[in-house]
Amino acid sequence: MLDVQNVSKVYGHNRQAIRALDGVDLRVNRGEFVAIVGPSGSGKTSLLLTMGGLLTPTSGKVLIDGASFYDVGAPARTAMRLKYCGFMFQTFHLIPYLTAAENVMLPLITTGMNARSQREMAEDCLQTVGLEQRKDQKASKLSVGEMQRVALARALVNRPALILADEPTANLDADTASLVIDYLQTFKAEGIAVVLVTHDDRLGQVADRIVQIRQGKTVAPSDSKELS
Ligand SMILES: Nc1ncnc2c1ncn2[C@@H]1O[C@H](COP(=O)(O)OP(=O)(O)OP(=O)(O)O)[C@@H](O)[C@H]1O
Ligand SMILES: [Mg+2]
Known part of the structure; x- marks a missing residue:
């Protein structure tokens, strides 16, 4: 479903240039769980x-169901992202002065869907992560675990085929982390592909595949499920 082909990313120019990605190839199939x-x-x-579709590579291609993310203009890329991807960011990126439900609605704003349907979909997703009773609470008043669950609900609201999550359990206590892991496994069981960055051994254990990256390159796959 997702095909990363020889992707490099260089930040900055000349002497300040940093090669963050250096010729990465990676394929993710539908319903696969990759750490x-x-x-x-x-x-x-x-x-x-x-x-x-959130960071244009310096070279290489990213294909999603055969369509190239970065060979189209920004509006078409936004539409592709909305169709396929849900994100959980390393630092949740919730808007503190909006409520939980309003934060979950954010990805739907550009869809032209009416506000009532947006709210219903957002509330459904909050229910999925067990937070329906907190829907009208401002994000700034939520606990860290609740914030991460709101972020999870927001990643789901556009019914993506792929969830991309950056260290989704890093800031959580053990119980809430287990809850988030359980949710991610449920989504996988429903056919959603999950790609996440993690240092968490428990997530490594549930992943179908572990991809190691060093200095912008993937290193040879190993059967070991040890995380670095
Ligand atoms: N916007 C940016 N401008 C310049 N350099 C950047 C930018 N974003 C990342 N980098 C650099 O690119 C390299 C890779 O960064 P990246 O955030 O992808 O690493 P990471 O593996 O996610 O690290 P961490 O585990 O600390 O989150 C780092 O050297 C970082 O300093
Ligand atoms: Mg990072």
């Missing part, structure tokens, strides 16, 4: 953003 691991600064977040 990306590697040291800090190795390019994991850059890769995830590139896979989801």
